[in-house]
């Protein structure tokens with residue numbers, strides 16, 4: 001099966017983040033944003049059919065946003081990505097809305113940028129599709145700067161990509177925009193949703209994003225002054241700040257997992273002891289140890305507990321060991337299994353270390369039983 005062209009960057013073990021382009025643009029739209037996002041995410045930028053390196057015949061006349069969403073899901077499947085965060089601009093944002101409504105199990109978190117739940121009816125897009133089918137894209141590309149940027153600003157590479165797109169596929173994308181209207185379904189979206197509007201955007205002005213924010217439960221709206229339609233290209237830092245804050249569920253998720261594994265009383269005590277001096281360290285632990293490592297599904301929590309017990313014995317961290325014996329019980333290890341792990345440490349970490357570990361574990365197990 002033919003797939004959308006894409007560019008992937010960032011650690012393969014990081015949470016996946018799919019980035020969608022707007023009509024006439026390519027993945028270059030994300031050039032100033034994607035490298036930064038790829039520090040914390042496996043970023044996959046996809047190309048519209050007939051744009052960038054995607055084949056034009058992936059869609060045809062009468063295409064829908066649902067067809068584009070299907071291509072995005074096929075790409076995700078091919079990359080072994082089940083659930084993902086998603087950000088899209090304009091038509092790419094419409095794809096994100098469609099995914100969140102029709103495939104909620106796939107979308108962990110959504111950001112919709114300079115986009116809309118409807119693109120002002122069918123007529124303008126039917127006219128544009130007819131024009132492009134008749135005359136190609138050269139003429140339309142001449143007006144790209146006015147549609148995409150504030151006066152005096154341009155990104156020549158994006159304008160060139162617009163001119164070079166396949167007219168048939170571009171027109172099919174216009175067909176998809178003509179038929180798109182998700183206003184009645186927005187309230188069904190359950191993924192955490194961020195809307196980003198360009199204050200100077202003539203194509204999808206802030207009122208379109210506000211309409212989505214008002215309808216999607218819990219959604220947030222950020223308006224970027226000085227940005228027109230292609231905000232990630234024109235105001236990358238503002239977009240990056242908003243996306244980072246939205247997608248960095250690491251700290252939040254980390255705190256949830258920390259509480260699940262260590263228990264509320266322990267975490268509450270740690271929080272109460274926190275001072276301005278230790279706050280950054282506590283935050284680091286929540287994000288990194290709990291938000292990234294303990295949440296990584298490659299290993300089970302039971303397996304992680306066994307590894308952690310062993311490592312703590314190896315380094316003689318007996319206070320931490322006591323805490324992780326409790327965590328191991330919470331993660332489903334039996335006292336017998338904990339004993340078997342400690343016995344094995346006698347072989348690899350040394351008998352004196354295991355001796356102290358058994359004493360610590362015995363005390364904790366007795367406390368937990370009593």
Ligand SMILES: O=C(O)CC1=CCC(=O)O1
Nearest residue numbers: 022023024090091147203
């Ligand atoms: O190029 C435009 O006209 C702006 C636009 C509308 C939908 C989209 O994806 O881009």
